[in-house]
Amino acid sequence: MYPGSKFDEAALRLARDHLSSQGDTDIFPKPFEIDAIISEWDTIEAELLKRPIGSYKWVGGRRLIIPKGKYSFRVATQLDPIDSLILTAIIVQYGDEIEQIRINKDKEIAYSYRFSPSKDGGLYDVSADRYKLFWAKSIERAEDCKFVAITDVTDYYNQVYHHTIENQLKKTKLPNDVIESIKRLLNNLTQTSSRGIPIGPHSIHLLAELAFDPIDRSIRLQGYNHCRFVDDIHVFCRSKNEAELALFDLANILDKQQRLVLQRFKTKIIPSEEFIMMAQKALNDLPINDEEKTILEIINAHSQSGPYGAISIKDLSGDELKVLDEYNYESLFESYLSYDDPNYPRIRWLYRRLAQIGIPHAVSFSINNLERIVPAIGDAAKYLVSAENNFDGKWDDIGENLIKSLENIQIIKHSEYLQMILVNLFSNISDLDHVEVLLKNYNNTSSDIVKRKIVKAATTSGADFWLRERKEDITSVDPWLKRSLMLGASTFQDDERRFWLKNFKSSDNLLEKVLANWLIDGGSINHEILTP
Numbered sequence: 252m253y254p255g256s257k258f259d260e261a262a263l264r265l266a267r268d269h270l271s272s273q274g275d276t277d278i279f280p281k282p283f284e285i286d287a288i289i290s291e292w293d294t295i296e297a298e299l300l301k302r303p304i305g306s307y308k309w310v311g312g313r314r315l316i317i318p319k320g321k322y323s324f325r326v327a328t329q330l331d332p333i334d335s336l337i338l339t340a341i342i343v344q345y346g347d348e349i350e351q352i353r354i355n356k357d358k359e360i361a362y363s364y365r366f367s368p369s370k371d372g373g374l375y376d377v378s379a380d381r382y383k384l385f386w387a388k389s390i391e392r393a394e395d396c397k398f399v400a401i402t403d404v405t406d407y408y409n410q411v412y413h414h415t416i417e418n419q420l421k422k423t424k425l426p427n428d429v430i431e432s433i434k435r436l437l438n439n440l441t442q443t444s445s446r447g448i449p450i451g452p453h454s455i456h457l458l459a460e461l462a463f464d465p466i467d468r469s470i471r472l473q474g475y476n477h478c479r480f481v482d483d484i485h486v487f488c489r490s491k492n493e494a495e496l497a498l499f500d501l502a503n504i505l506d507k508q509q510r511l512v513l514q515r516f517k518t519k520i521i522p523s524e525e526f527i528m529m530a531q532k533a534l535n536d537l538p539i540n541d542e543e544k545t546i547l548e549i550i551n552a553h554s555q556s557g558p559y560g561a562i563s564i565k566d567l568s569g570d571e572l573k574v575l576d577e578y579n580y581e582s583l584f585e586s587y588l589s590y591d592d593p594n595y596p597r598i599r600w601l602y603r604r605l606a607q608i609g610i611p612h613a614v615s616f617s618i619n620n621l622e623r624i625v626p627a628i629g630d631a632a633k634y635l636v637s638a639e640n641n642f643d644g645k646w647d648d649i650g651e652n653l654i655k656s657l658e659n660i661q662i663i664k665h666s667e668y669l670q671m672i673l674v675n676l677f678s679n680i681s682d683l684d685h686v687e688v689l690l691k692n693y694n695n696t697s698s699d700i701v702k703r704k705i706v707k708a709a710t711t712s713g714a715d716f717w718l719r720e721r722k723e724d725i726t727s728v729d730p731w732l733k734r735s736l737m738l739g740a741s742t743f744q745d746d747e748r749r750f751w752l753k754n755f756k757s758s759d760n761l762l763e764k765v766l767a768n769w770l771i772d773g774g775s776i777n778h779e780i781l782t783p
C-alpha cells in the first residue's frame with residue numbers, strides 16, 4: 252500500500268545519504284550545497300515532510316556540452332541540489348514498484364541499473380559488477396550460437412519519449428500526483444519538448460530502464476535470445492541470416508515504440524568466435540602490456556572497498572612502491588593516445604584507477620597534454636586532486652600551466668565545462684596558487700558557471716577583500732553563482748558574515764535559507780570533486 256503523496260522519512264534520508272556518499276552526478280563536481288543540506292537536515296526534512304510531493308515546484312538544471320570523444324559530444328545536466336534530493340527521494344520511495352514491472356533480473360536480459368537501495372545511500376545493485384555479468388552472460392550465450400548481432404541505440408537518453416515513461420509509471424500504479432510531478436520535471440528540463448531525459452543524475456537511470464522495458468519484452472516476444480546493458484544490445488543467432496533479420500526486427504520495434512534508431516557505426520554482425528574474443532577483452536579489462544598488468548594487479552590487490560575505492564600509499568609494500576615508481580606512465584598514456592581515434596574510454600578508466608592510490612607520476616604528463624586528453628579531463632582532474640599529497644614537484648608551476656591552458660588552448664576557452672573543471676582545481680589544491688589571475692579575469696568571462704568556480708577559488712584562498720566587492724552582484728546573477736557568492740561570506744569576520752547573511756534566512760527559497768543558516772553557524776567549503 253502506498254504511503255500516499257507525502258514523502259516517507261526513510262526515503263528522504265536515504266536520498267540524503269546518496270547525495271552525501273555518491274554526489275548528484277559522476278560528470279559534474281559535487282556541489283558544496285549538499286554539505287549545507289546535510290548540516291541543516293532537520294530544517295530540510297521538516298519542510299519536505301509537510302509538503303505533498305506533487306506540490307513541489309521544480310527549479311530545473313543547468314545543461315552543458317561535454318566532450319566525449321575526439322569529435323563526439325553529449326549534453327549533460329546538473330539538477331538544482333534540492334531538485335536532485337527530491338527526485339532521488341521519489342525514486343527511492345517508489346523504486347521497488349518501478350523495478351517490479353521490469354523484466355525480472357533472473358531472466359538475465361536487462362543487466363543495467365537494477366534498483367536495490369543500500370544503507371550507505373546506493374541506489375542500484377552492486378552485489379556484483381553487473382557490467383561484467385553482462386559480458387560474461389554474452390560469452391556464455393555466444394558459445395551456443397554462430398553469429399552475434401551487436402548494436403546500440405542512437406542518443407538514447409535524449410530520445411526517450413516522456414509519454415513512454417508516463418505510461419510505464421501508470422502501470423506501477425504510482426499516485427497520479429507523483430507521476431505528474433515527474434512529468435513536470437522532464438518537461439522543465441526539455442523546455443516542453445516531449446522527448447529526452449537528463450544525462451547525469453544517478454536517480455534518472457531507473458526511469459531510462461523503465462522506458463526500455465517494453466523494447467526488451469518485444470525482442471523477447473519475437474523469439475530472439477538477447478541481453479542488454481543500458482542501450483548496448485547483443486542478440487545471439489544461429490546463422491548470419493537470422494542475425495540480419497534480428498537487426499531488421501529490432502529496428503522495427505524501436506521505430507514503432509519510440510521512434511528510436513540504431514547507431515549505424517556500432518551495428519554489426521560478427522562470428523561468435525570473434526565476439527567471444529572481444530567480450531573477453533571487455534570482461535577482463537585486458538591491459539595493453541605487461542607493465543600495465545602489474546600496476547592493475549597491485550591496485551586490485553588493495554581494492555577492498557570496491558573497484559574504485561581509495562587506497563593509501565602507506566598500505567603498499569616497498570616492492571609495490573618500487574614497481575609503481577619505476578613505470579613510465581607517459582608511455583602508457585601515449586599507447587592509448589597514439590591512434591587516429593584515441594581510446595578515451597580506456598584513458599578515463601585508467602585515470603580512475605590511478606586516482607585510487609593518488610600515484611603522482613602522471614601529474615606532469617596530464618598538465619602538459621591537456622589538449623590531447625580533453626574528453627578525459629573530468630577524470631584527470633579527479634586524479635590530480637588524489638595526487639595532491641604525494642606529488643613532490645611544484646604545484647605552483649602546475650598552476651601556472653593550468654592558467655596558460657585556460658588562456659591559450661582554444662577548445663578549453665570555447666567550453667564552459669572544461670573551464671569549470673580546471674578552475675575548480677584551484678579550490679581543491681591550494682598550492683596551485685595563481686588565484687589572483689583568476690580574480691583578474693572574473694569580469695572578462697560571460698559564463699556564470701565559470702564565475703562560480705572563480706568565486707569558490709577566492710573563498711578557499713581567503714580573498715575576503717575581493718569577495719566583499721562582489722556583494723552587490725548577488726541580485727543580478729544566476730542561482731548557482733548567487734549561492735557561491737553567499738559561500739564567500741564564510742571568509743568574513745563573524746559579525747559581518749552574520750549581518751550580511753541574515754537577510755537570506757527569511758528567503759522563500761529553501762536552499763538559500765538553509766545555506767544562510769549553515770554559513771552563519773560556521774559552515775565552510777569542502778573539496779568539490781567528481782565522485783567515482
